[in-house]
Amino acid sequence: MITATALEVRAGARVLLESATFRVADGDRVGLVGRNGAGKTTLTKILAGEGQPAAGTVTSSGDVGYLPQDPRTGDLDVLARDRILSARGMDVVIRDLRETEGRMASADDDTRDKAMARYSRLEAEFQSRGGYAAESEAASIASSLALPERVLGQPLHTLSGGQRRRVELARILFSGSQTLLLDEPTNHLDADSITWLRDYLKAFRGGLVIISHDVSLLDVVVNRVFHLDANRAELDLYNVGWKLYLNQRETDERRRKRERANAEKKAATLMSQADKMRAKASKAVAAQNMARRAERLLAGLEDQRVSDKVAKLRFPEPAACGRTPLTASGLSRSYGSLEVFTDVDLAVDRGSKVVVLGLNGAGKTTLLRMLAGIDPPDTGEVHPGHGLRLGYYAQEHETLDTDRTVLENMRTAAPELGDTDVRKVLGSFLFSGDDAEKPVRVLSGGEKTRLALATLVVSSANVLLLDEPTNNLDPASRDEVLGALRSYKGAVVLVTHDEGAVHALEPERVLLLPDGDEDLWSPEYADLVALA
Incomplete structure (x- = not known):
């Protein structure tokens, strides 16, 4: 579980989120949405403990598994299989078991006896971490993410960027973490892997926060939506699924627009009346009070949402070149x-x-x-x-x-x-x-x-x-x-x-x-x- 209290998030001098309080409990599958650059990734890093808020606190109970947009893959000489198993510390235990097996074949009685005793301890630790069932679980997750046995036996530096990212996703899913924070997990997944991931996350019993532009994934998986509004620097919490969220958010936007229009109309009337009353000295104080009422009316109102900006993109006019450049x-x-x-x-x-x-x-x-x-x-x-x-x-x-x-x-x-x-x-x-x-x-x-x-x-x-x-x-x-x-x-x-x-x-x-x-x-x- 993750609890955030009075959270403020900044990027330099710019406020991305102001005074947000929320909780992600077991069973919550949260879609974190908002336009590019709104601060979703920054917020997720803070929830994962990899960044510091400008104000407020974040507390978590249980392990948190975090898949960033640009995953760190550690030592690139490590085998892909060992990288996945390392989520539960099984890679080291398995390696030590293999080394100890070799010593058990020693002709020296003392060396063999020590190796056998060590092997027993290591085997007990291996079983405590899940044993062969956990190995099988890791292999199943990897296979479902299009990482076959051939790929698992390769060092990370021989894999493509997409394969390394899928190794990291498999590692996070295998970790057994109580809460998962996944930033664009469908990047580099084929259609079959995306379908499998949807079913996996829908059945996940812990807490989940997912950033994704895959609407079909959000529609199937999430039961809550957090909308990070870049214009208001606020986190709007919707305790509903994706389709209901879309309807409710549109209703909220229409309500805000209506409220602002009504308030602006009232404020304009008040200011007009104040201007007329200022002409008479006897009514100057009343005019001033009326003007203050108009200012308070506007100041207390939420800003109307500005349409999300989009980069205007046109690829370059190509320079002259030969027939086959x-x-x-x-x-x-x-x-x-x-x-x-x-x-x-x-x-x-x-x-x-x-x-x-x-x-x-x-x-x-x-x-x-x-x-x-x-x-x-x-x-x-x-x-x-x-x-x-x-x-x-x-x-x-x-x-x-x-x-x-x-x-x-x-x-x-x-x-x-x-x-x-x-x-x-x-x-x-x-x-x-x-x-x-x-x-x-x-x-x-x-x-x-x-x-x-x-x-x-x-x-x-x-x-x-x-x-x-x-x-x-x-x-x-x-x-x-x-x-x-x-x-x-x-x-x-x-x-x-x-x-x-x-x-x-x-x-x-x-x-x-x-x-x-x-x-x-x-x-x-x-x-x-x-x-x-």
């Missing part, structure tokens, strides 16, 4: 004996649209990183054509320098632009005033997405490499990205699980990984997008 031939990537893909060829013609499909772990992100010149291929080459200007959107936002500010990142992306022009672009992406001076490391996933897209807008790129560009976006911002995809005149190579993004792109070709087969796009491939 980007070509790749014979690309391959392996990790040890594991072959990810081999002998992949791709020619990106001017203005062409290509979607890359493949199951999780097939190497889609790896291919885009090779095309972007970030990762070298094991074999093969990437050939830039005449006039090539690349724009790369990375799903993990690794193109952003997290130690520098929003403004500094934009200056690096567009060194030819003056400070005024850079700030103008940032303003259109909802980074105004002090927001432009924030270090990137404190941004939410949605804010990082907006900044990464802003760097593309000023790039004049004629080939865009887009890796899951709609992740972490609210519906209105996602619509902006889809609209920008439709109107962009340059070439695009797109990796996505979002069927709407593929529909907006209207691809001419599809590249299937890991085999590297290329084909003309047809509607039959649309069914593979959500599975990719």
